[in-house]
Amino acid sequence: MDNWRVECSRCNETVRDEAPDPEQYDEVLAGLKRLTSNEARELLAWMRKGERPRSKVDQAYDRARKLPHSDREALVDHLAKRVGEIS
Structure with missing residues (x-):
């Protein structure tokens, strides 16, 4: 959704209604609990860099x-x- 271009808001209306809900902090945090320390360290590096190699x-x-x-x-x-x- 963030990378799409539209001609007008009317054209985008149906897409906006079909877009999935954004991730929720608590749900993402719960998933992090299953990571090992090394995996968490790797994710932290990616998060700080703003990209995954x-x-x-x-x-x-x-x-x-x-x-x-x-x-x-x-x-x-x-x-x-x-x-x-x-x-």
Whole structure:
């Protein structure tokens, strides 16, 4: 929602009605209790930096999922061969 552009508020009205409710502090805090100390430390670093670093695998996946279906399937086959799942 934050990145969308609209021509007028009338055009955005239906989208606004369908948008999910924002996260609630208490619910997020409850989820944090399940994190280990190392996970909490990592999240704290991300929160302070204002972003989460993305690995090369994350970046590759982001690009691959934008491919047309047939190309994604070909990529899956290529990766399966590369890691030895298919000869």
